[in-house]
Amino acid sequence: MTQASSDLHHLSVAELARRLRERKVSAVETAQHFLARVRAHEALGAFVDLNEEVTLAQARAADQALAAGTAGALAGVPMAHKDIFVTKDFVSTAGSRMLAGYHSPFDATVVSRLGQGVAGGVPGAGMVTLGKVNCDEFAMGSANENSAVAPLGHSGPAPVRNPWDNSRIPGGSSGGSAAAVAARLAPAASGTDTGGSIRQPASFCGITGIKPTYGRASRYGMIAYASSLDQAGPMARSAEDCALLLSAMCGPDLDRDSTSLDVPAEDFARSLKDSISGLRIGIPKEFFGEGLAPDVRATVDAALKEYEKLGAKLIPISLPRTELSIPVYYIIAPAEASSNLSRFDGVKFGHRAKDYTDLVDMYKKTRAQGFGDEVKRRIMIGTYVLSHGYYDAYYLQAQKIRRMIADDFQQAFKACDVIAGPVAPTVAWKIGEKADDPVANYLADIFTLPASLAGLPGMSVPAGFGAGNMPVGLQLIGNYFSEARLLNAAHQLQQATDFHLRQPEGI
Amino acid sequence: MSTPKLVQGYEVVIGFETHAQLSTQSKIFSRAPTAFGAEPNTQACAVDLALPGTLPVMNKGAVERAIQFGLAIGSHIAPRSIFARKNYFYPDLPKGYQISQFEIPVVQGGSIEFFLGDEKKSVRLVRAHLEEDAGKSLHEDFIGQSGIDLNRAGTPLLEIVTEPDMRSSEEAVAYAKELHKIVTWIGICDGNMQEGSFRCDANVSVRKPGGALGTRREIKNLNSFKFMQQAMDYEIRWQIEQLEDGHAIQQATVLFDPDTGETRSMRSKEDSADYRYFPDPDLPPLVIAPEWIERVRSEMTELPRVMAARFVATYGLPEYDATTLTQSKAMAAYFEAAAQACKQPKLASNWIMGEVSRRLNAGELGIEACPVSPMQLGSLISRIADGTISNNAGKQVFDALWTGEGSDVDALIKDKGLKQMSDSGALEKIIDAVIAANADNVAQFKAGKDKAFNALVGQIMKASQGKANPQQVNELLRQKLG
Numbered sequence: 001m002t003q004a005s006s007d008l009h010h011l012s013v014a015e016l017a018r019r020l021r022e023r024k025v026s027a028v029e030t031a032q033h034f035l036a037r038v039r040a041h042e043a044l045g046a047f048v049d050l051n052e053e054v055t056l057a058q059a060r061a062a063d064q065a066l067a068a069g070t071a072g073a074l075a076g077v078p079m080a081h082k083d084i085f086v087t088k089d090f091v092s093t094a095g096s097r098m099l100a101g102y103h104s105p106f107d108a109t110v111v112s113r114l115g116q117g118v119a120g121g122v123p124g125a126g127m128v129t130l131g132k133v134n135c136d137e138f139a140m141g142s143a144n145e146n147s148a149v150a151p152l153g154h155s156g157p158a159p160v161r162n163p164w165d166n167s168r169i170p171g172g173s174s175g176g177s178a179a180a181v182a183a184r185l186a187p188a189a190s191g192t193d194t195g196g197s198i199r200q201p202a203s204f205c206g207i208t209g210i211k212p213t214y215g216r217a218s219r220y221g222m223i224a225y226a227s228s229l230d231q232a233g234p235m236a237r238s239a240e241d242c243a244l245l246l247s248a249m250c251g252p253d254l255d256r257d258s259t260s261l262d263v264p265a266e267d268f269a270r271s272l273k274d275s276i277s278g279l280r281i282g283i284p285k286e287f288f289g290e291g292l293a294p295d296v297r298a299t300v301d302a303a304l305k306e307y308e309k310l311g312a313k314l315i316p317i318s319l320p321r322t323e324l325s326i327p328v329y330y331i332i333a334p335a336e337a338s339s340n341l342s343r344f345d346g347v348k349f350g351h352r353a354k355d356y357t358d359l360v361d362m363y364k365k366t367r368a369q370g371f372g373d374e375v376k377r378r379i380m381i382g383t384y385v386l387s388h389g390y391y392d393a394y395y396l397q398a399q400k401i402r403r404m405i406a407d408d409f410q411q412a413f414k415a416c417d418v419i420a421g422p423v424a425p426t427v428a429w430k431i432g433e434k435a436d437d438p439v440a441n442y443l444a445d446i447f448t449l450p451a452s453l454a455g456l457p458g459m460s461v462p463a464g465f466g467a468g469n470m471p472v473g474l475q476l477i478g479n480y481f482s483e484a485r486l487l488n489a490a491h492q493l494q495q496a497t498d499f500h501l502r503q504p505e506g507i
Numbered sequence: 508m509s510t511p512k513l514v515q516g517y518e519v520v521i522g523f524e525t526h527a528q529l530s531t532q533s534k535i536f537s538r539a540p541t542a543f544g545a546e547p548n549t550q551a552c553a554v555d556l557a558l559p560g561t562l563p564v565m566n567k568g569a570v571e572r573a574i575q576f577g578l579a580i581g582s583h584i585a586p587r588s589i590f591a592r593k594n595y596f597y598p599d600l601p602k603g604y605q606i607s608q609f610e611i612p613v614v615q616g617g618s619i620e621f622f623l624g625d626e627k628k629s630v631r632l633v634r635a636h637l638e639e640d641a642g643k644s645l646h647e648d649f650i651g652q653s654g655i656d657l658n659r660a661g662t663p664l665l666e667i668v669t670e671p672d673m674r675s676s677e678e679a680v681a682y683a684k685e686l687h688k689i690v691t692w693i694g695i696c697d698g699n700m701q702e703g704s705f706r707c708d709a710n711v712s713v714r715k716p717g718g719a720l721g722t723r724r725e726i727k728n729l730n731s732f733k734f735m736q737q738a739m740d741y742e743i744r745w746q747i748e749q750l751e752d753g754h755a756i757q758q759a760t761v762l763f764d765p766d767t768g769e770t771r772s773m774r775s776k777e778d779s780a781d782y783r784y785f786p787d788p789d790l791p792p793l794v795i796a797p798e799w800i801e802r803v804r805s806e807m808t809e810l811p812r813v814m815a816a817r818f819v820a821t822y823g824l825p826e827y828d829a830t831t832l833t834q835s836k837a838m839a840a841y842f843e844a845a846a847q848a849c850k851q852p853k854l855a856s857n858w859i860m861g862e863v864s865r866r867l868n869a870g871e872l873g874i875e876a877c878p879v880s881p882m883q884l885g886s887l888i889s890r891i892a893d894g895t896i897s898n899n900a901g902k903q904v905f906d907a908l909w910t911g912e913g914s915d916v917d918a919l920i921k922d923k924g925l926k927q928m929s930d931s932g933a934l935e936k937i938i939d940a941v942i943a944a945n946a947d948n949v950a951q952f953k954a955g956k957d958k959a960f961n962a963l964v965g966q967i968m969k970a971s972q973g974k975a976n977p978q979q980v981n982e983l984l985r986q987k988l989g
């Protein structure tokens with residue numbers, strides 16, 4: 001291994017792409033370097049599947065494209081994909097026994113766009129798929145303790161560990177993505193965010209992650225949890241990297257996803273360097289109440305002070321229905337999930353119980369065996385709230401409040417350009433600490449749920465360290481289609497601080 | 508509405524739900540083809556199989572066909588309609604839910620008008636909504652197991668729902684035939700009932716006249732007009748018997764067995780599932796702008812009832828004739844060509860509804876296969892109208908045209924010597940000869956017996972070998988005897 005390649009894992013996506021373009025390093029060399037790191041850090045439980053042959057073949061193709069001058073913008077840079085995106089060459093399990101060993105006949109649009117495929121006539125960015133990373137089963141969870149899939153090097157299901165403290169959770173549901181990036185096993189990973197599943201693990205693992213406006217990134221090939229909320233986004237170390245990745249991921253996919261927005265792809269990195277002097281940052285009082293841990297509060301306050309130094313103005317605002325976002329989310333998301341997961345019935349693909357007496361028995365045993373507790377819990381909640389006689393009181397009512405929550409944001413954006421606050425009330429907790437207390441897990445989603453329900457873009461930016469020297473993220477929420485401005489604000493903070501450059505010990 | 512016909516003192520109340528398969532090339536939410544009869548599971552793509560990560564995308568062609576239907580029957584086209592999920596588990600339902608329209612359908616209201624005998628009927632529609640078909644479970648051929656064919660899964664359907672406006676099985680069948688005519692006329696459905704492209708469910712109940720609506724039972728999947736009639740008649744008799752025996756009717760879904768001619772219960776109301784309908788979050792509301800509706804309207808073929816009204820106004824036809832002639836596009840086109848060729852629309856109508864239809868029915872032929880062209884029929888009618896040949900001679904010419912004995916009307920008239928006598932001198936000679944030879948009849952007529960006159964006419968016609976104009980014979984004979 002050359003001197004140049006021994007520290008490849010410290011390079012940002014932007015820098016790696018530059019060196020690959022300049023042919024200072026080859027894509028094959030890069031892929032081999034990261035594959036070796038993944039193998040060396042199997043104990044983290046971040047990866048669930050590798051296919052070295054495919055990864056190296058993609059790397060060779062990237063090298064050829066780079067040599068021919070036909071390469072995409074991010075050609076040869078390795079990328080890990082959350083195992084909620086379906087892929088042809090890797091398993092697609094959604095962290096569930098139901099899909100153990102399942103291979104999809106097609107790649108998700110996001111995978112094609114970042115990779116070497118063609119999606120909607122647009123050639124991909126040329127990235128190399130490193131492997132699939134763990135997640136909570138069907139993206140339901142905020143600790144990555146709900147995966148039923150055995151990570152690489154493990155004989156059975158095992159929790160993903162936080163690289164900053166192996167006894168702690170990485171957050172979820174994109175926990176494998178966050179842990180892989182934080183441990184420098186991949187320069188970047190895809191994530192999905194339904195109620196905070198990109199932002200919260202990014203915060204817990206000290207990396208940067210953004211969930212774009214609902215409809216920006218195609219949902220085709222994302223195994224659905226809650227259709228009206230699910231949205232893909234990139235997770236990387238810096239805002240600049242996220243901007244590059246997001247530019248490649250987004251764009252209309254109208255032939256395959258009806259909820260895909262007909263807005264052209266953008267260069268989200270175009271305004272990273274703009275000054276944020278005069279930027280009005282809204283501070284919602286409801287995000288700084290009793291439930292917020294003092295260490296998190298102090299860290300977030302310090303980051304906000306940095307913004308003031310950069311010339312931004314902090315404007316007190318109110319998002320009065322913040323608390324209601326928890327019950328609203330935990331009605332709507334399970335309702336949609338209960339229906340989305342009906343296709344897992346043992347008839348066509350995935351797990352089917354071995355012994356059964358008749359059709360209904362086959363359904364019951366298949367689903368009882370195939371789904372984990374949290375998934376079953378949400379299917380039951382969702383089935384209940386959609387049932388005859390309860391629909392109006394739960395589902396319809398929740399939809400009404402959801403619209404009010406979205407209206408509250410529009411009211412707030414009259415007075416500010418972006419909204420800032422904590423991502424989560426605490427730093428990452430200990431593995432097992434809340435495993436038997438679903439409600440405690442649900443309550444911890446309070447700050448990420450409002451933007452999800454409103455379909456707004458939101459991100460987590462490393463803001464410092466709290467209790468146990470664990471990372472704390474600052475959440476930035478923007479109005480619809482304001483991703484470039486969010487990334488600009490995040491990048492400016494990252495020019496003034498180095499939290500996003502710090503790395504966990506022992507990696 | 509006229510006084511309803513009662514069956515054993517009961518009034519019959521029928522409402523219909525019809526699933527018309529829309530004639531799109533691809534499925535309603537995927538690009539897989541819809542052609543009938545392919546090998547199992549060869550026309551089901553990843554979306555139809557509900558593979559993880561797949562999503563539905565609306566086929567605009569299906570929406571256009573729904574708009575066409577709505578325009579054809581005077582409905583309101585909803586500017587914004589909603590797709591919902593109907594959740595239930597069944598092996599031939601790949602997603603575990605069917606995408607359908609529930610609260611806000613695309614087509615709202617409207618009516619279907621038709622003749623039952625010579626009585627004009629109108630059945631109001633509640634709605635017509637877009638939905639996807641399920642696959643098929645194959646219970647034969649797999650010992651101890653069932654096979655699933657998902658070729659049909661995702662086929663676009665328009666479910667057309669009426670008010671309970673029909674009062675007899677005959678009326679309901681006439682409605683179904685009229686609906687079938689409309690959907691095939693405007694080309695949104697191929698109407699093939701054997702292949703399941705047009706399937707009806709009949710909601711049947713009976714009540715004492717003036718009473719509240721009875722409990723209904725729904726007969727599912729009636730795919731021929733004959734079975735439809737048999738099934739409803741059986742069901743009506745069965746319900747009346749139950750009531751007469753003092754049993755209450757339980758709401759149920761029943762199937763008709765053509766072999767036994769009976770209906771049998773599939774499931775009762777108690778078994779009915781809670782479908783947990785909710786708006787499909789994968790599909791935004793279906794928005795139909797007025798411009799879209801206008802474009803569809805401008806591209807639409809002339810509708811049967813508009814055409815019928817035109818036949819009344821332009822050709823002076825009675826409404827009954829106009830409605831009958833617009834039973835199919837081909838029939839209407841045949842009429843128009845014939846009427847324009849002879850400038851005698853009513854005669855053309857009479858011939859088509861009479862002799863032409865009789866011959867077609869006897870040969871089980873459609874009008875498209877009629878061996879006599881509308882131009883030939885037109886010249887034939889012209890020759891009758893201008894007195895060249897008699898009506899009876901016209902039938903002989905028609906026969907010759909039908910069998911292919913000849914193709915030119917005038918040549919056939921000449922060859923067969925069918926031309927009527929126009930020379931009154933020659934006719935007078937015949938009449939004089941007949942009067943002279945039939946003194947008895949002449950005497951009887953003069954004594955006041957009209958029958959004797961007819962006998963004389965008959966003799967004259969015979970003597971003229973049928974070529975005399977009967978009207979002329981009448982006049983001349985009366986003069987001579989008068």
